[in-house]
Amino acid sequence: MPEKISILTLFVFLARITLLAACQQEAKELPHKKVDYIRKIEGPSDSIPVLVAQRGEVLIAYSDCYECHTREVRSKGPAFTDIAKRYPVTNGYIKLLGLRVINGGSGSWGKSVMLPHPKLSPEDAETMVKYILSLK
Template identity: 70%
Template sequence: MGKSSRLFICCFVFAIFWLACDTQEKKEVHKKADYIRKIDGPSDSIPIEVARRGEVLIAYSDCYECHTKENRAKGPAFKDIAKRYPVNNGYISLLAQRVILGGSGAWGKSVMLPHPKIPQEEAETMVKFILSLKDSP
């Protein structure tokens, strides 16, 4: 094997090693972003009876196909939603509209399908249950 062949092989091996190390560094530098982005504001209390009714409405809906109480699935966890939003009539109404009309972008790339058959009052009761999880362990 000639001198130029050995030099080529050494450079080739060094280049592969350098690329492998460079890729590993990029993976370690990338950090997971916080997707909750809490909104500050005063929170009202939710009566337990209303929260329980909302829990029943959610159980009979298709919400658990994309959400769970504690862990992110296709959509955000209910507890993460509760951490983000203050409990007040403005946000309850806004979130109920998102349930009915659907939406995207608030929680990354996930898309919330519309639920036009859910009445506003029921959607608000469901949202109240979700927001009641704010203080639960």
């Protein structure tokens, strides 16, 4: 009986090692699929007047935007320059993004969640968005 236990133990041990080696080899062979972070939306862009963009920059400086965003590097939320790369400058996108700033949202940039800013007026939110989109 002791020989059967040791042979069985040896067989189980070898089976585990074989499975472990196969799993490690399979994991190495799988290519890493890169996910496009920006997913640019194609379309023509309008221009944003410099004074409007400057006013938007001031509004952002006095808000809590920089707690989650930076100008050029992704932090909790997307970088402002990445937002500018994704969206064309049109009235429709300016209004959409302005509403997103006011109402909050999630899912557009992965798992990040933007908290709502209900005290912002639609005009101020859209002016802030115009500044962001001017960073192309």
